[in-house]
Amino acid sequence: MEISNLPISPSIRSKLLSKGYTSLSSLSSISPSFLAQELSVKLEEAVEVLRAVSDTTTSKSAHIPYGIIPGAVTAWDMLSEEQMQRHISTGCEDLDAILGGGIHCKEVTEVGGVPGIGKTQLGIQLAVNVQIPVEYGGLGGKAVYIDTEGSFMAERAYQIAEGCIYDILDKFPSNSREFLSCKERLQVNNFLAGIFYFRICSYTEQIAVINYLENFLTEHGDVKLVIIDSVTFHFRQDFDDLAQRTRVLGGLSLRLMKLSKMFNLAVVLLNQVTTKFTDGSFQLTLALGDSWSHSCTNRIILHWNGNERCAYIEKSPSVPSASAPYLVTGKGIRGINSNFKRARIM
Amino acid sequence: MANKLINQMGLPPSLSHVFSARNILTAKDALSLPEIDLMALLDIDIDLVRAAVARISEATCPPFQTGLALLEEKMKSGGHLSTFLPGLDIALCGGIPFGALTELVGPSGIGKTQFCLKLALLAALPECYGGLNGQVIYIDTESKFSSRRMIEIGEGSFPQIFRLQGLAQKMAGRIIVTRPTSISEFNDSLQQMKLTLLQNEVKLLIVDSIAALVSWDNEKGIISSRQSPVRGSLSFLKSIAEFSQVPVVVTNQVRSHSNDDTFHYIFQGHRKDTSNSERSESHLTAALGIQWAHAVTIRLIFEAHSGHRFIKVAKSPISPPVAFPFVVESSGITLLNQEGISVAGSEINAIRCQGWKSFSGIIQQWNQLPSFMQ
Numbered sequence: 237m238e239i240s241n242l243p244i245s246p247s248i249r250s251k252l253l254s255k256g257y258t259s260l261s262s263l264s265s266i267s268p269s270f271l272a273q274e275l276s277v278k279l280e281e282a283v284e285v286l287r288a289v290s291d292t293t294t295s296k297s298a299h300i301p302y303g304i305i306p307g308a309v310t311a312w313d314m315l316s317e318e319q320m321q322r323h324i325s326t327g328c329e330d331l332d333a334i335l336g337g338g339i340h341c342k343e344v345t346e347v348g349g350v351p352g353i354g355k356t357q358l359g360i361q362l363a364v365n366v367q368i369p370v371e372y373g374g375l376g377g378k379a380v381y382i383d384t385e386g387s388f389m390a391e392r393a394y395q396i397a398e399g400c401i402y403d404i405l406d407k408f409p410s411n412s413r414e415f416l417s418c419k420e421r422l423q424v425n426n427f428l429a430g431i432f433y434f435r436i437c438s439y440t441e442q443i444a445v446i447n448y449l450e451n452f453l454t455e456h457g458d459v460k461l462v463i464i465d466s467v468t469f470h471f472r473q474d475f476d477d478l479a480q481r482t483r484v485l486g487g488l489s490l491r492l493m494k495l496s497k498m499f500n501l502a503v504v505l506l507n508q509v510t511t512k513f514t515d516g517s518f519q520l521t522l523a524l525g526d527s528w529s530h531s532c533t534n535r536i537i538l539h540w541n542g543n544e545r546c547a548y549i550e551k552s553p554s555v556p557s558a559s560a561p562y563l564v565t566g567k568g569i570r571g572i573n574s575n576f577k578r579a580r581i582m
Numbered sequence: 583m584a585n586k587l588i589n590q591m592g593l594p595p596s597l598s599h600v601f602s603a604r605n606i607l608t609a610k611d612a613l614s615l616p617e618i619d620l621m622a623l624l625d626i627d628i629d630l631v632r633a634a635v636a637r638i639s640e641a642t643c644p645p646f647q648t649g650l651a652l653l654e655e656k657m658k659s660g661g662h663l664s665t666f667l668p669g670l671d672i673a674l675c676g677g678i679p680f681g682a683l684t685e686l687v688g689p690s691g692i693g694k695t696q697f698c699l700k701l702a703l704l705a706a707l708p709e710c711y712g713g714l715n716g717q718v719i720y721i722d723t724e725s726k727f728s729s730r731r732m733i734e735i736g737e738g739s740f741p742q743i744f745r746l747q748g749l750a751q752k753m754a755g756r757i758i759v760t761r762p763t764s765i766s767e768f769n770d771s772l773q774q775m776k777l778t779l780l781q782n783e784v785k786l787l788i789v790d791s792i793a794a795l796v797s798w799d800n801e802k803g804i805i806s807s808r809q810s811p812v813r814g815s816l817s818f819l820k821s822i823a824e825f826s827q828v829p830v831v832v833t834n835q836v837r838s839h840s841n842d843d844t845f846h847y848i849f850q851g852h853r854k855d856t857s858n859s860e861r862s863e864s865h866l867t868a869a870l871g872i873q874w875a876h877a878v879t880i881r882l883i884f885e886a887h888s889g890h891r892f893i894k895v896a897k898s899p900i901s902p903p904v905a906f907p908f909v910v911e912s913s914g915i916t917l918l919n920q921e922g923i924s925v926a927g928s929e930i931n932a933i934r935c936q937g938w939k940s941f942s943g944i945i946q947q948w949n950q951l952p953s954f955m956q
Contacts, residue, residue, distance in 0.1 A: 243628045245621060284627060351875040352897035352931065363649075381649075386682055386824055387879055390653035391675050392900040431649035437821055440610040440642060447613075447639030452646075472873060473817040480614065487616050508876045511845055520845040539847060543927025548849060557849075566902065 239263075242288050251275045252285070263289050322375050324461060324502055325368070327361045327400075327569035330560035331547050340534070340554075341375075341460065341502045344493050348507035348522035349538030354545060354564045355506045356387040357396075358538070359463045361569045362504060364397045366461040367430045369418045372404050377460025377501070378430040380452070382445055384469045388433060397427040399567025432456070439470035443484065446491055453499045462495070466506040468523045482527050489531035505532065544572075588612060591641040597634055600624050609642040663705060663786065663829050664712055666739070667908075669920035670893065673901045674880070681827040683820055683877065687834040687868040688884025689935040692891060693910045694833045697884075698788050699732045700739070700914040701831060705786035706756040711743060716785025718757045719775065721768070723794040727759050738913025765798055769815055772822065779826040786829055789819070793835035793869040816870075820877060832878070836933055839867035866933040887934040890918075896930050903930040 239252055239259065255274055257263055263271075263286065272282040323338030332338045339345055339362060349355050363381050368374025381388060401422050436442050442464075453459055467488075475481040496503045510523045522529065522537070529535070535551035541561070548559045563570050586609045589598045604623050606612050612620065612635065621631045647655075662676030671677045678684050678701065686694045702720055707713025720727055733754065737744045744750050762768040778784065795815065823830040868875065868883075875881070881897040894905040904922035908915050
C-alpha cells in the first residue's frame with residue numbers, strides 16, 4: 237500500500253510526497269517529532285499520520301484465534317452463535333419456514349413489491365412481532381420505524397398488536413406463574429410504546445437519521461429491529477446525478493450492515509418496483525438499480541400469484557429460493573392455514 | 583430540515599468556517615457527499631470529518647415519537663374527514679385521512695368530480711354537522727367545477743342546513759376555486775399555499791385532475807424525464823399534505839392498458855394464464871404510472887361493470903379490499919350496500935368500464951335553479 241491510499245488530508249499527503257516519503261516502509265521507523273520537523277506541521281498531526289500508517293500495517297489486538305488473521309472468528313464459533321439466535325417471526329408460518337425461522341438478526345433484508353401488496357403491513361407486523369417476550373418465543377426487543385412515505389398508520393399498528401396478543405394468549409393458555417408476570421406486559425399500549433417512529437421528508441434527512449442511529453442505538457440498547465419504509469421514495473424523486481445516488485446508497489447500505497452487526501439487530505428495507513427492459517421486453521424489478529441489488533444480504537419479493545399474495549425469496553446466503561403464500565387479515569399478516577382455530581393444549 | 587444551515591449547528595467555529603469557505607452551507611450539501619469526498623474537499627482530517635458529519639446528522643435528524651404518542655395525537659385531532667358514506671367510512675377507519683394523499687381514479691364521467699364536490703362541501707360544514715369548519719382549496723385543471731351542482735348536492739344531503747338564511751352563501755364562500763392553465767401556474771399556487779394553508783385554516787385540498795398536468799407537460803414537448811416539473815409538483819403535494827396535516831384528494835384519469843402492461847418479474851417467466859387474459863379485457867389502467875401508484879397512500883378506484891358502478895378500496899394501509907356499489911343522485915353519491923363486497927386477489931386493482939350510461943346524459947335533469955335562488 238502506498239502513501240496515496242492513506243486516510244490523511246491532501247495537504248499533508250502532498251508534503252510527504254514532496255519530501256520523498258513515497259512508501260509506508262519509509263515511515264516505519266521515524267519518531268513523531270522528527271516527522272513534525274521534516275514536514276513543518278504540528279506534533280499532533282505527525283502523530284496522526286504515523287498512527288494511520290501503523291493501523292494499516294500492523295495487526296489489531298483482541299481476539300486472534302490461531303494468529304492467522306486479526307479480528308476473524310472461526311466458522312464453528314459462528315455456527316454456535318447463529319444457532320442461539322432467535323429470528324423475528326413474520327406472522328405467516330409458511331414464510332417463516334422458508335426463511336429458516338424468520339427474519340435474521342445481524343443481516344439486512346430487502347422486501348420489495350408492487351403498490352398495495354402488503355409491504356407496509358409486513359413492516360408493521362415485524363415491528364410488533366419483535367416485541368413478543370422471550371418467554372413466548374420472541375426477541376423481547378423494540379423497533380425503530382423510519383417512515384419516508386407517511387404510510388405508517390397508528391390505528392393499523394394498534395389492530396396488528398391486538399391481533400398478535402390475541403394469538404399469543406390463544407397459543408399459550410397456560411396460567412403458570414412464569415407466564416403470569418409477562419402476561420401483564422402483553423398490553424397493546426406497551427407494544428405501541430416500543431415502536432420508535434421517525435418521519436423523514438427528504439433524502440438528506442434519510443442520510444442524517446441513518447448516521448444518527450449509531451448514537452440512538454447506543455442509548456436504546458433494547459432495539460432489535462430497524463425498518464425503513466421505503467428506502468426508495470426520496471431517492472427516486474430528487475436526485476439528479478445517478479452516479480452520485482449510487483455512491484450515496486452504497487454508503488447507506490454499508491452503514492446499515494455495520495449497525496446490524498454491531499448491535500445484533502435485524503435491518504429490513506422496503507423497496508418499490510420499477511420496470512426494466514431485458515430480453516426484449518419490460519420486466520418488473522426492484523427499484524434503485526443493479527448496484528443496490530448487491531447491497532442487501534437477503535431479498536424477498538412480494539407478488540401476486542393469480543389471486544394469492546406470495547412471498548418469493550430471491551436471494552439468501554442460507555436458504556434456497558422458495559415461495560410461500562400469505563394473507564393480509566384484520567389481525568395482520570397470517571398464513572393461509574391460520575384461519576383454523578388451534579387445538580388447545582390441555 | 584434539509585436546508586438547515588451548518589453554521590447554526592453548534593460546530594466549533596473553525597470547522598464551520600472551513601465548510602462555508604468551500605460553499606457547503608446547508609445540511610443537504612454536506613450529507614450528499616461521501617465522507618472521503620468531504621475530506622478531500624475540505625482538507626481536514628478524517629476523524630474531524632466524521633465528527634462533523636455525526637454532529638450535522640444529529641442536528642438534521644427529525645425527533646422521534648413512539649407509536650403510542652402517534653396514536654394519542656391521532657385520537658385527539660380526529661384525523662379523518664368523514665365522507666358521510668357509512669360503509670366507506672368504516673372501511674377507511676373514519677374517512678379520508680389527514681396528512682396523506684388520497685387518489686380517486688376511474689374512467690371519465692363515472693362520478694369522481696361529484697365525489698370531490700361533496701367532499702368540498704363536507705369540509706366547509708360547521709363541526710356540529712360533522713364537517714371540518716374550514717376553507718377548501720379546489721384546484722380545477724379541467725374546468726369541471728360546478729357551483730350550482732355543489733349547492734344542489736348540499737340541498738339534497740343537508741336540507742335543514744341549507745334552508746337556513748345565508749348559510750349556503752357562507753358555505754360556498756369557503757370554497758376557493760383556482761383554475762391554473764399551465765404547470766408553472768400550478769406550481770406557483772402550490773408554493774403560495776404552503777403558507778396560507780396554516781394561516782387561513784384550510785382544511786381540505788382537492789386537485790381535479792392531476793392527469794391533466796401531465797398532458798400539458800407533453801403538449802409543450804418536454805420529454806418526461808425524471809426531472810420533469812410534474813414529478814416535482816407531485817412530490818411537493820405530498821410534502822404539503824404531511825406538513826400541514828390536511829387531507830389532500832387527487833383525481834386521476836385512466837388510459838388504455840395494452841398487453842405489455844401486465845408486467846412480470848423475471849422469476850415468474852412468461853405466463854399466459856386465464857386470469858391475465860381476463861384482466862386485459864378491461865383495457866384500462868390508471869394514468870401516471872407505477873411510481874405515482876407507490877406515492878399515494880390511499881387509492882379509490884371508481885369502475886363500472888355488470889350494469890353497476892363500484893367504489894373499490896384498492897390501496898390502503900388500514901382497509902381490507904372491498905367494493906361498494908354506488909349511484910349518483912341529486913344529493914351526490916350514495917352507496918347501495920353499506921357492507922361492501924369483498925374482492926379477492928389482484929382483482930382489486932383492475933379498472934373496468936363496461937355497460938353503463940355516461941353521466942353527462944343524466945345531468946340534464948338537474949339543470950334547474952336551486953330553490954334559494956328562485
